[in-house]
Amino acid sequence: MSLGPTNSYTPQAPNEQPYIAFEGISKTYAGGSNTAAIPILQNIDLAIGRGEFVSLIGPSGCGKSTMLKLVAGLTPAGAGKLSIDGMTPANAREIVSFIFQDATLLPWRTVAENVGLRLELERTARFRREEKVASLLELVGLAAAAKSYPRELSGGMKMRVSIARALSTRPRVLLMDEPFAALDEISRDRLNEELLRLQNEQKWTAIFVTHSVSEAVFLSSRVLVMAPHPGRIAYEIPIDLPYPRTAETRMQPAYEDLVAQVSKTLRGVHSL
């Protein structure tokens, strides 16, 4: 891999423990009273390096959201071992942040008050909180909208507020479940570029779920193509494009080749 000086992905030494490790993870949801339990994920083995940006793509229902919920400790695994920086998901909660497709902002709070919500819950002193919120708003380009209410914002701006709020607790792992699915293509492209800039500054590890092949290729060091019934990782496609990635990355033949490769793989999985 050719890596630029400001690359956000620093590969680990081979003998270093993976930062996030799924070992033989299976997950079953109980069926109804007359039905057998339904296997959702089967025997997932996955090692994610510190600072890596991994995307999950695959047909609806193949277990992408469940993968994220397992890491977040929102649902337990049925079998296997899952560790995040050597911790169980329950113990790693403080270093993990989740961003959903719906920005889930509180309509009666201003932008600044929404971003500061978690800091309030953590009882951060008001002065520190205001200082942190101001710098987060600066970071996501929303300083001028601090006193606006969610209803006054575009979809892209709402998602920026959601990102700022997720980053307020200085997470080391960022889980994103189709965060930009509701946005138009231009806004999505811009937010993709901003997200990589933020990762380059803050060096968190990312697991990103999307249905957009081009988005997955643009963002990721690796794209995992999942297959359903039961959910599993069917293919792993390394994205050997140098970081930092910019709007120009999308013009490069190597990028287009990778988009075509992932699309083809995904079509194969859909016909399984």
Ligand code: ADP
């Ligand atoms: P994806 O995000 O890839 O669309 P999910 O992880 O949301 O897939 O869901 C995987 C499968 O698990 C689906 O078949 C879904 O119906 C089922 N499922 C998800 N959550 C639950 C739940 N709480 N109880 C029972 N089944 C569930």
Ligand code: MG
């Ligand atoms: Mg989902």
